[in-house]
Amino acid sequence: GQQVMQIPQYQHVQEGEDFTTYCNSSTTLSNIQWYKQRPGGHPVFLIQLVKSGEVKKQKRLTFQFGEAKKNSSLHITATQTTDVGTYFCAPTASGGATNKLIFGTGTLLAVQP
């Protein structure tokens, strides 16, 4: 079945450092969504990418969709303690009329003040 690999699994940074997580698929993706889950919380939608090579920014967060639509990345500039949590990429499952998502394993970000 469709699988999504996300790296790294864990990253610890000093506050102010940058952070990047990568999401890779062996198949071409229709779209990809990104979610953030704070410790003890539930996943919250961040962004959706649909077009090849698309780049979207939300303040310090930059999301990219690869040209071949097989990979995506999330980059955080100058991390803050409020960025702590697990970041998941989630492409729509193939045949996506049901809006089903395939969640990656996530990257846990720890930020030391």
Added chain:
Amino acid sequence: NAGVTQTPKFRVLKTGQSMTLLCAQDMNHEYMYWYRQDPGMGLRLIHYSVGEGTTAKGEVPDGYNVSRLKKQNFLLGLESAAPSQTSVYFCASSKTSGGAYNEQFFGPGTRLTVL
């Protein structure tokens, strides 16, 4: 709007017991989903529903049943709980695709322990 709510928040079961988890949404969403989240494994889809009265299997459906008798409610049942079903369960809902891809809204989760 309350969004997506789940009851109960916590539950401890003994092996072989049964229980039902309730998910409710007040956003008039057509689609609803049940996931389980285990450490290091992300979220895995158990069952989902594309409308009232319809359900379908997801990635890990064994040992679970679901029902969607009302549009706003999606129930997840465990007929005979096993320790392997110890997990955090999340419900989510979304609008219909309608040619676009829509975000999913998640409930706060239910932490289930099976002894």
